[in-house]
Amino acid sequence: MVQGELHGGSPETTITDIAEIQNATSTEVTFVGNSRYYKHLETTDAAAVILPAKYSGDFTPRIVVQNPQLAVKILIDHFRPLRPQSFEGVHETAVIHQTAKIGENVTIGPGAVIGLDSIIGDKTIIGSNVNIGQECSVGHDTHIYPGVTLYDRCTIGARVILHSGTVIGSDGYGFTQEDGIHKKIRQVGSVRIEDDVEIGSNCSIDRATLGETIIGEGSKLDNLVQIGHNVKIGKGCLIVAQVGIAGSTKLGDYVIVGGQAGFAGHLQIGDQVTVASKAGVTKDIDAGQTVSGFPAIPHNDDRRQIVYIRQLPEMVQRLKDLEGKLAQGDSSE
Amino acid sequence: MVQGELHGGSPETTITDIAEIQNATSTEVTFVGNSRYYKHLETTDAAAVILPAKYSGDFTPRIVVQNPQLAVKILIDHFRPLRPQSFEGVHETAVIHQTAKIGENVTIGPGAVIGLDSIIGDKTIIGSNVNIGQECSVGHDTHIYPGVTLYDRCTIGARVILHSGTVIGSDGYGFTQEDGIHKKIRQVGSVRIEDDVEIGSNCSIDRATLGETIIGEGSKLDNLVQIGHNVKIGKGCLIVAQVGIAGSTKLGDYVIVGGQAGFAGHLQIGDQVTVASKAGVTKDIDAGQTVSGFPAIPHNDDRRQIVYIRQLPEMVQRLKDLEGKLAQGDSSE
Amino acid sequence: MVQGELHGGSPETTITDIAEIQNATSTEVTFVGNSRYYKHLETTDAAAVILPAKYSGDFTPRIVVQNPQLAVKILIDHFRPLRPQSFEGVHETAVIHQTAKIGENVTIGPGAVIGLDSIIGDKTIIGSNVNIGQECSVGHDTHIYPGVTLYDRCTIGARVILHSGTVIGSDGYGFTQEDGIHKKIRQVGSVRIEDDVEIGSNCSIDRATLGETIIGEGSKLDNLVQIGHNVKIGKGCLIVAQVGIAGSTKLGDYVIVGGQAGFAGHLQIGDQVTVASKAGVTKDIDAGQTVSGFPAIPHNDDRRQIVYIRQLPEMVQRLKDLEGKLAQGDSSE
Numbered sequence: 001m002v003q004g005e006l007h008g009g010s011p012e013t014t015i016t017d018i019a020e021i022q023n024a025t026s027t028e029v030t031f032v033g034n035s036r037y038y039k040h041l042e043t044t045d046a047a048a049v050i051l052p053a054k055y056s057g058d059f060t061p062r063i064v065v066q067n068p069q070l071a072v073k074i075l076i077d078h079f080r081p082l083r084p085q086s087f088e089g090v091h092e093t094a095v096i097h098q099t100a101k102i103g104e105n106v107t108i109g110p111g112a113v114i115g116l117d118s119i120i121g122d123k124t125i126i127g128s129n130v131n132i133g134q135e136c137s138v139g140h141d142t143h144i145y146p147g148v149t150l151y152d153r154c155t156i157g158a159r160v161i162l163h164s165g166t167v168i169g170s171d172g173y174g175f176t177q178e179d180g181i182h183k184k185i186r187q188v189g190s191v192r193i194e195d196d197v198e199i200g201s202n203c204s205i206d207r208a209t210l211g212e213t214i215i216g217e218g219s220k221l222d223n224l225v226q227i228g229h230n231v232k233i234g235k236g237c238l239i240v241a242q243v244g245i246a247g248s249t250k251l252g253d254y255v256i257v258g259g260q261a262g263f264a265g266h267l268q269i270g271d272q273v274t275v276a277s278k279a280g281v282t283k284d285i286d287a288g289q290t291v292s293g294f295p296a297i298p299h300n301d302d303r304r305q306i307v308y309i310r311q312l313p314e315m316v317q318r319l320k321d322l323e324g325k326l327a328q329g330d331s332s333e
Numbered sequence: 334m335v336q337g338e339l340h341g342g343s344p345e346t347t348i349t350d351i352a353e354i355q356n357a358t359s360t361e362v363t364f365v366g367n368s369r370y371y372k373h374l375e376t377t378d379a380a381a382v383i384l385p386a387k388y389s390g391d392f393t394p395r396i397v398v399q400n401p402q403l404a405v406k407i408l409i410d411h412f413r414p415l416r417p418q419s420f421e422g423v424h425e426t427a428v429i430h431q432t433a434k435i436g437e438n439v440t441i442g443p444g445a446v447i448g449l450d451s452i453i454g455d456k457t458i459i460g461s462n463v464n465i466g467q468e469c470s471v472g473h474d475t476h477i478y479p480g481v482t483l484y485d486r487c488t489i490g491a492r493v494i495l496h497s498g499t500v501i502g503s504d505g506y507g508f509t510q511e512d513g514i515h516k517k518i519r520q521v522g523s524v525r526i527e528d529d530v531e532i533g534s535n536c537s538i539d540r541a542t543l544g545e546t547i548i549g550e551g552s553k554l555d556n557l558v559q560i561g562h563n564v565k566i567g568k569g570c571l572i573v574a575q576v577g578i579a580g581s582t583k584l585g586d587y588v589i590v591g592g593q594a595g596f597a598g599h600l601q602i603g604d605q606v607t608v609a610s611k612a613g614v615t616k617d618i619d620a621g622q623t624v625s626g627f628p629a630i631p632h633n634d635d636r637r638q639i640v641y642i643r644q645l646p647e648m649v650q651r652l653k654d655l656e657g658k659l660a661q662g663d664s665s666e
Numbered sequence: 667m668v669q670g671e672l673h674g675g676s677p678e679t680t681i682t683d684i685a686e687i688q689n690a691t692s693t694e695v696t697f698v699g700n701s702r703y704y705k706h707l708e709t710t711d712a713a714a715v716i717l718p719a720k721y722s723g724d725f726t727p728r729i730v731v732q733n734p735q736l737a738v739k740i741l742i743d744h745f746r747p748l749r750p751q752s753f754e755g756v757h758e759t760a761v762i763h764q765t766a767k768i769g770e771n772v773t774i775g776p777g778a779v780i781g782l783d784s785i786i787g788d789k790t791i792i793g794s795n796v797n798i799g800q801e802c803s804v805g806h807d808t809h810i811y812p813g814v815t816l817y818d819r820c821t822i823g824a825r826v827i828l829h830s831g832t833v834i835g836s837d838g839y840g841f842t843q844e845d846g847i848h849k850k851i852r853q854v855g856s857v858r859i860e861d862d863v864e865i866g867s868n869c870s871i872d873r874a875t876l877g878e879t880i881i882g883e884g885s886k887l888d889n890l891v892q893i894g895h896n897v898k899i900g901k902g903c904l905i906v907a908q909v910g911i912a913g914s915t916k917l918g919d920y921v922i923v924g925g926q927a928g929f930a931g932h933l934q935i936g937d938q939v940t941v942a943s944k945a946g947v948t949k950d951i952d953a954g955q956t957v958s959g960f961p962a963i964p965h966n967d968d969r970r971q972i973v974y975i976r977q978l979p980e981m982v983q984r985l986k987d988l989e990g991k992l993a994q995g996d997s998s999e
Binding site: 093095097111113115116129131133134147149151152165166167170171173174175176178180181182183184185186188202203204206208209210211224226228230242244246260262264266280294295304305308309311315318319322325326329 | 351352353355356367369400402403405406409410413416418419420424426442443444460461462478479480494496497498529531533534535551553555556557569571573574575587592593610611639642643645646648649652655656659662
Binding site: 129145240241 | 759781799815818832837840841844848851852854877890892894912926928930960961970974984985
């Protein structure tokens with residue numbers, strides 16, 4: 001099933017589930033994806049362990065695969081089928097505006113609210129107490145978890161997953177000062193979330209001032225991520241938890257951003273850029289670069305900087321020695 | 334309308350809307366606020382472009398104004414009138430305690446809950462599934478978006494905007510250790526949000542232990558901001574996304590704080606201080622200062638530090654050269 | 667009541683409440699826990715001030731105690747009894763699956779939803795518009811504030827407090843790449859929140875891929891905290907606001923983490939470790955260590971580094987002086 005090579009053990013063994021290596025029993029298969037956990041091989045009771053090709057030990061029975069994560073995905077899909085929902089269909093306490101259009105086989109949970117002229121695609125699941133504004137469009141086979149809010153005129157694609165507490169389409173942070181008072185620039189643009197995007201819990205995705213804020217096809221956002229107004233995220237990007245991207249910044253495709261990193265506004269970030277955790281990006285970045293630090297610089301330069309900083313005490317000592325020698329030299333002249 | 338000066342084009346042209354420069358059509362007006370986007374002037378189809386006084390090119394037709402953002406505000410207010418709500422008035426599924434006092438022309442959305450003795454001002458809009466505790470007071474013309482929670486005894490002013498997912502009045506982080514156990518100090522104070530404040534989505538504003546946590550008049554908070562117990566924010570402050578302010582810290586008026594910055598507790602920050610993004614403020618700051626870095630220092634010093642750090646490889650080389658010369662000198666003596 | 671020693675004043679004075687030092691009236695007791703606030707002693711109207719043993723001034727009447735915070739806790743508990751809820755009992759608009767088991771004296775607020783086979787312990791309070799999935803277990807005397815979401819199969823202990831907007835059990839951030847496409851690894855594990863835990867508002871606690879994400883007994887999380895899949899937090903930990911802990915990292919007991927700090931994944935952090943605010947932890951940390959900076963290093967080393975960095979301008983000058991002297995020496999030879 002996982003296209004692996006079995007070493008030791010019997011191909012006849014019946015496997016009933018997949019489990020973590022510390023907890024797996026003699027009828028369960030487990031895996032080690034990270035060499036930090038090879039130590040658990042000594043004590044596991046698992047029926048077999050999925051290991052990466054680079055594993056050089058002699059543990060058996062093992063199933064060697066190219067990509068243990070993919071094998072785990074396949075086995076979870078196999079052993080843990082989706083369960084039925086507590087509340088199927090459109091719940092009687094959901095409040096759906098009479099002008100909204102609801103597709104076939106849609107689930108709408110208790111207390112969910114759907115506004116004027118909004119459209120919900122077939123087989124989409126909308127959790128309890130979700131708030132969907134007016135003129136929104138939600139694609140088919142999408143899952144919106146409880147407590148999500150969509151403001152008016154947001155577009156959500158097909159097979160999208162939005163986790164609880166996430167807010168899509170709140171006003172961008174736009175003010176102009178007039179006589180010492182911050183006057184609100186109304187945010188009349190919208191948000192477009194393309195197909196196959198997943199957004200974690202408690203994220204804030206602001207609507208555009210004019211035009212659209214866009215999260216590109218297949219991109220995956222972790223929890224507590226901040227996306228400013230008019231930001232464009234390309235396709236297949238990975239944005240880890242607590243990242244903040246300020247207004248109008250554009251990320252290319254397949255950009256990877258580590259946790260707690262931040263971007264200034266109005267930047268252009270090329271395709272396949274990698275930004276390390278906690279980095280602060282203040283300038284445009286060309287495609288393919290890896291940056292870290294604040295202000296973010298090429299990762300190798302940043303690493304070298306850290307090494308140099310750690311040598312500072314030694315440098316000060318060397319400077320002192322030189323000064324001492326020179327003073328001696330002076331006085332001996 | 335925007336009090337600008339028209340260069341080229343005809344004052345007779347009919348304008349139907351405002352749009353982003355890349356998307357504007359021949360009947361729409363657009364703007365460039367940031368010189369990064371002057372390049373789009375070459376390809377725009379817009380009927381006219383609003384440009385700042387500092388623009389020195391010869392693009393026409395252009396409308397030159399002192400403050401392009403203010404012009405954008407005026408044009409959005411003109412071309413994009415507010416739309417009617419999906420659900421006007423008090424929705425039949427809202428749950429309002431019989432002792433609560435609701436003003437005139439109030440909208441209360443489906444599933445919203447208002448507790449004992451709370452008061453809602455005239456023309457205020459309360460979104461769907463909003464939770465308002467007991468003894469709260471909400472001013473007139475305020476807009477509370479879906480999914481906001483106010484804990485008991487919070488006071489919200491007039492013309493305030495609270496975006497979805499924001500929590501006002503959750504318990505401050507107060508514990509005292511007793512025999513190795515963290516015992517909760519009950520947080521019995523409250524929160525006061527003054528007039529004309531706007532707070533973004535998914536913010537956490539903790540109630541005071543005793544007394545009040547205060548967000549001053551006209552201050553604007555972006556998304557995912559953390560305000561600890563007993564914090565006082567002055568008037569007209571701008572607090573960008575993902576900032577955290579620890580307990581009892583006081584900000585003066587017109588303080589500006591960049592994204593992901595943090596403040597230790599019990600600090601005094603003067604009026605018109607600017608704190609750069611990602612800064613970590615650990616000490617009091619006098620009025621008018623601009624600080625950055627962690628620990629935060631005057632911005633010029635921080636910038637100089639960064640320059641010096643970048644010179645470290647060169648410094649090490651110079652040190653090596655000196656040592657070499659001196660060693661040579663020694664041996665030649 | 668607070669086991670303090672009274673200096674000055676009369677033990678007969680009637681105290682009616684506890685208040686902050688700036689606001690306390692002549693019938694209220696107040697406290698100063700932080701020497702920064704001794705200055706308010708000159709102007710307070712309070713009937714008496716609770717002061718720590720280390721206070722060396724002669725203000726009277728004062729009540730000297732070992733732990734002012736503990737005294738404040740005791741006095742708040744005394745003077746500010748808990749108030750009745752707006753909506754007691756199970757509200758008629760709550761939606762409770764017929765298979766769910768609800769204990770005695772439980773409060774379930776308006777619009778709250780409880781899924782299939784979930785169990786709620788005695789005397790537990792569930793706020794309005796809370797979403798509880800299926801097969802969840804919530805212990806007794808627990809308080810879940812409005813707008814919290816529990817995904818399916820989460821276990822919450824007794825006397826737990828979960829603040830509004832917090833999401834427990836959202837999917838961990840797990841994907842595997844297949845032909846350039848990020849494929850979701852379904853997250854089929856769960857979350858266990860042990861007894862006496864308190865979690866602030868708008869936190870995100872992800873479920874495990876397999877197995878459990880665990881928040882250990884008596885640990886206290888502040889607001890906007892991110893806990894990745896399969897993280898284990900020990901007992902009695904304090905995790906301040908906006909901290910992020912990446913997947914599979916394990917914290918020991920009584921670990922303290924300052925605001926906005928972050929941890930990489932798969933780390934082992936020993937008991938009683940302290941991590942300073944904004945630190946970025948990239949390696950395992952032995953028990954009892956205090957670390958700061960990014961990458962985090964022992965706090966004393968980090969402090970020394972900062973001092974050295976501040977000396978850089980002076981170092982460059984000294985280097986220049988040496989080079990000058992040596993050049994002179996050369997030319998004079």
